[in-house]
Amino acid sequence: MSHATASAPLAPTRRPLPPGPRGHFVLGMIPELRRDLLGMYRDLARQYGDVVAVPFLGVTTFALSHPDHFKHVLQDHNRNYHRNTFFNNIVKLFNGENLFTTDGDDWLWRRRLMQPAFHRQRVAAFGALMTDSAGAMLDRWQTQPDGQPLWVDREMMQLTLRVAGKALFGVDLVGESHALGEAFTHTSEFVNYRLGAPFPAPLFIPTRRNREFQRAAQTLDRTIYALIRERRRSGEDRGDLLTMLTQARDEDTGESLNDEQVRNEIALMMFAGHETTAVTLTWTFYLLSGHPEVERQLHAELADVLGGRAPTIRDLPDLRYTRMVIEESMRLYPPAWGVARQSVQADEIGGYHIPADAGLSLIINNVHRDPRWWPDPENFDPERFTPECSADRPGFAYLPFGGGPRLCIGNQFAMTEAQMVLATIAQRYKLRLVPGHPVRPNPIFVLRTSHGLPMTLERR
Ligand code: HEM
Numbered sequence: 001m002s003h004a005t006a007s008a009p010l011a012p013t014r015r016p017l018p019p020g021p022r023g024h025f026v027l028g029m030i031p032e033l034r035r036d037l038l039g040m041y042r043d044l045a046r047q048y049g050d051v052v053a054v055p056f057l058g059v060t061t062f063a064l065s066h067p068d069h070f071k072h073v074l075q076d077h078n079r080n081y082h083r084n085t086f087f088n089n090i091v092k093l094f095n096g097e098n099l100f101t102t103d104g105d106d107w108l109w110r111r112r113l114m115q116p117a118f119h120r121q122r123v124a125a126f127g128a129l130m131t132d133s134a135g136a137m138l139d140r141w142q143t144q145p146d147g148q149p150l151w152v153d154r155e156m157m158q159l160t161l162r163v164a165g166k167a168l169f170g171v172d173l174v175g176e177s178h179a180l181g182e183a184f185t186h187t188s189e190f191v192n193y194r195l196g197a198p199f200p201a202p203l204f205i206p207t208r209r210n211r212e213f214q215r216a217a218q219t220l221d222r223t224i225y226a227l228i229r230e231r232r233r234s235g236e237d238r239g240d241l242l243t244m245l246t247q248a249r250d251e252d253t254g255e256s257l258n259d260e261q262v263r264n265e266i267a268l269m270m271f272a273g274h275e276t277t278a279v280t281l282t283w284t285f286y287l288l289s290g291h292p293e294v295e296r297q298l299h300a301e302l303a304d305v306l307g308g309r310a311p312t313i314r315d316l317p318d319l320r321y322t323r324m325v326i327e328e329s330m331r332l333y334p335p336a337w338g339v340a341r342q343s344v345q346a347d348e349i350g351g352y353h354i355p356a357d358a359g360l361s362l363i364i365n366n367v368h369r370d371p372r373w374w375p376d377p378e379n380f381d382p383e384r385f386t387p388e389c390s391a392d393r394p395g396f397a398y399l400p401f402g403g404g405p406r407l408c409i410g411n412q413f414a415m416t417e418a419q420m421v422l423a424t425i426a427q428r429y430k431l432r433l434v435p436g437h438p439v440r441p442n443p444i445f446v447l448r449t450s451h452g453l454p455m456t457l458e459r460r
Contacts (some may be wrong), residue, residue, distance in 0.1 A: 009341070014351055014353075015031055015348050015351060015353040016081070016133055016352060016353060017053055017060075017352060017353050017355075018048070018051040018053045018062060018350075018352040018353075019048045019049065019052065019053065019353075020044070020046065020048055020052045020053035020055070020060075021044065021047075021048075021054070021055070022052055022055070023055045023056075024142045025056075025248075026057070026058070027056075027057060027066065028054070028055030028056040028057055028058065028059075029054050029055060029056055030057065030198060031212040032055055033056070034198070036363050037162070037443050038337060038441060038443055039371070040064055040356075041065075041338075041361075041363045041365065042365075042366060042369070044063060045063070045259070045327070045366050049062065049350075050065045050350055050415075051063075051064055051065075051066075051069065051349055051350040051352045052065075054361075060358070061359040061360065061361060062349075062354055062358055062359070062360045063360075063361045063362070063363055064349065064350075064361070064362050064363065065363050065366035065367060065370070066349075066350065066365055066367070067373065067395070067397040068121070068396070068404060069349050069350055070362050070396040070399065071364075071394075071395065071396045071403070071404075072349060073261065073341055073349070073360060073362060074339075074341075074362070074396070074399075074402065074404035075396075075403060075404035075405075076402040078404045078406070079344075079349050080105075080343060080344045080345055080347060080407055081100055081344070082103040082104075082341065082342045082344055083100070083102070083103055083341070083342065083343065084340035084341055084342045084359055084360070085338075085342050085359070086340070086359060087166075087340050088101045089312050090191055090194050090195060091191070091271075093191065093194065093203070093219075094187045094190070094191060094213075094217055094267065094271075095264050095268045095271065096260065096264040096267075097129065097261075097264060097358040098110070098115060098261075098264040098265050098267075098301035099265060099268060099409070100266040100272065101113060101179075101269055104160070109250060109255075109407070110204045110265070111251065111405075112250070113245070113248040114241070114244070114245070114248075114265065114352070114409060115246075115259065115409065116244060117240075117241045117244040117245075118409050118410060118413060120412055122159070122287075123412045123413045123416050124313045124416070125239060126163070126166075126167045126175050126413070126416070126417075127312055127313035127416065127420060128312070128421040129163060129166055129167060130163055130416065130417050131310045131311060131312070131420050131421075131424050132183075132419060133159055133162050133163050133166075133425040134159060134358065134420065134421045134425060135310065135424060137155060137158075137159050138425065138428055138429070140224045140250075141457060142386065145208035146411070147279075147456055147458050149434050149454035149455055149457070150432055150451045150454070150455060150456075150457065151452050151453065152282055152285050152286075152431060152454070152455045153278070153279075153282045153448070153449055153452045153453040154452070156278040156279075156281045157185075157274070157275065157278040158174055159278070159281075159421065160273075160274040160275070160277045160278040160281075160417065161173050161174060161184065161185070161274050161321065162181075162279075163274075163319075163417055164174075164270055164274040164277075165177070165180075165181065165270070166240075166268070167229055167230075167239040167242055167413070168239060168240055168242065168266065168269050168270065168273070168289065168358060169241060169242035169243070169266055170240050170242065171227065172257055177223070177346060179223070180219065180220070180223045180224075181218060182219075183216040183217075183220045183223070184220065184221035184267075184270050184271070184274075185269060185343065186212060186215075187216045187217060187220060187271075188271055188275060188445075190209065190212070190213040190216070191271070191287060191445065192444040192445055194435075195444055195445055197456035198442055200284055201255075205316060207371055220267060221263065221287075224263045224266055224267065225259060225263060227242065228242070228246060228259050228262050228263060228266075229259070231246050232246050233309055236403075240419045241265075241266070241269060242266065245257055245266070246262060251286035252418065255261060256458060257383060259377070268333070269410070270286050271350065272408075272410065273334075273413065273414070275355070275445075275446050276336065276414065276446050277335075277414045277418060279333070279335045279446050279447055279448055279449075280326065280329060280330055280335050280414070280418050281329075281418055281421055281422065282449060282453050283329050283332070283333035283449070284325060284326055284329040284418070284446075285431045285440060285453070285455065286424060286433060286453055287325075287328075287332070287333075287380050288325070288340075288426075288430075288448065289429070289430075289431055289432050289433045289455065290380075290433070291380050294325065294380065294382060295426075295430065297321055298322060298325055298422075298426055299319055299381075299426065299447040299460070300427060301320070301321040301322060302319075302423055303320070303453045305318045305319055308421065308427065310424060311388045311419075311423040311424060313416070313420075316416065316419055316420075316456070319419055321382065322419050322422055322423055322426075323365055323385075323419055324383070324384075324385040324386070325382045325422070326418045326419060326422060327382070327385045327398075327400075328381060328382040328384060328385060329380075329382060330338075330400040331368045331369075331374070332368065332369070332380060333400060333441060333447050334364045334365055334400045334447060335400065335414045335446045335447050336364060336401075336402065336446060336447075337363070337364055337441075337443045337447045338361050338362055338364050338365065338443075339361075339362050339364065339367040339402055340359065340360065340361050340388035341359075341360045341362070342357065342358070342359055342360070343355070343360060344357070344358055346355065364399055364400070365447075367396070367398075368398065368399055370397070373393055373394060373397035373398075374397070401414075422443075423445075425458070428458060428459070428460060429457045429458060429460060430457075430458040431455040431456070431457060431458075432455055432456050432458060433453070433454075433455055434454045434455065434456065434459075437451065437453075437454055438445045438450065438451050439451065439453065
């Protein structure tokens with residue numbers, strides 16, 4: 001991956017600050033954010049436009065909702081927009097410094113070391129793992145009593161946890177290493193809680209939550225360090241990320257990662273890589289359940305391409321509609337509903353002044369539902385993703401995996417997994433939402449379903 005050459009940030013300007021709400025005199029927009037975060041950003045864009053100044057607890061942040069502004073920040077001027085301080089502090093709580101939290105040369109060095117682990121051919125080697133894991137889940141589903149719902153959100157989390165654990169460091173986090181799997185789940189729950197709580201108790205106060213987190217973090221540390229030591233000792237090449245990280249050496253400097261750095265990257269990949277894919281699949285099954293005509297077309301493609309056999313990596317280019325269903329699902333419910341940055345120097349965006357060291361939120365959910373780029377935006381229609389329909393759309397109007405040099409490193413992995421798993425499940429079952437169950441987006445770190453997703457199974 002090449003590091004895009006960013007032009008120098010614009011000089012500070014005399015432009016006006018962007019418009020925006022006053023909010024509560026102390027809390028700013030915190031009450032609105034807690035009530036309905038996505039609705040708040042949608043309404044702000046409708047009322048004030050594509051660049052909005054949003055106050056939170058006396059600090060002004062800037063919300064962006066235009067593809068050109070996304071391109072400006074993520075690509076053209078990416079060197080002027082660093083990781084957001086607020087989010088970095090939370091991610092560092094349990095991951096330490098890693099690919100996600102670093103900037104500049106430190107980031108570039110890590111990205112170069114890790115990029116090969118995510119090359120297309122490397123990811124392709126995990127195809128069988130993905131379908132086998134989905135197949136094992138379906139065998140378990142067979143014993144589900146007729147009409148009794150399954151929690152599809154939890155099933156998908158368990159499946160993607162298993163796939164990520166095996167692919168990244170060769171461990172079954174649902175089977176023999178379930179204690180480590182649970183430690184991952186607990187720590188990411190804790191990070192989600194810290195994001196949502198306006199005044200969380202500092203870590204040194206022994207609340208029940210803090211103690212649980214410390215215990216889970218200790219389990220994580222103990223087990224991951226043992227895995228790293230064992231891999232270094234045996235020198236075994238399993239073709240996974242752990243092998244790459246323990247053996248990687250910078251071509252120019254010869255520098256390699258120490259145990260703590262490997263631990264941080266592994267924990268990050270688990271955190272970034274499994275819940276995002278799980279919610280993608282969860283929302284996809286929810287949407288299919290309400291759109292039988294899309295589901296019929298999906299089934300027709302699966303019958304045509306696979307004729308009842310398990311999908312392999314070689315089938316993916318032919319499973320075009322399957323891919324479009326997933327793409328459209330990520331448009332309506334982007335797992336990463338926004339990305340955050342911190343300006344380095346002052347800049348100008350959309351004719352407005354953006355001060356130095358300011359927090360910016362790029363609201364992907366707004367751009368994905370904007371009628372300027374998506375006619376009839378609330379409608380679920382995978383046909384939007386045919387090459388013809390996509391041709392005239394601005395590049396940064398669709399960015400479930402972000403954009404610019406910090407584009408998601410796992411995007412191939414995620415798309416491959418989502419396609420393989422959807423094709424495997426949809427060949428055997430139709431999933432139906434339990435009537436009357438409330439389903440709303442719940443934006444924490446990733447966009448979850450608000451009350452889980454219970455569904456009944458119909459054999460095909
Ligand atoms: C559907 C699934 C996924 C979605 C929607 C997603 C989304 C994203 C987005 C939007 C970013 C950019 C964040 C930013 O610019 O601030 C990102 C970065 C990242 N993602 Fe993903 N991701 C997914 C799956 C994965 C997987 C499977 C992995 C790894 C196994 C992964 C690892 C990462 C890492 C390490 C970064 C930081 C990259 C960097 O800063 O250089 N993601 N992801």
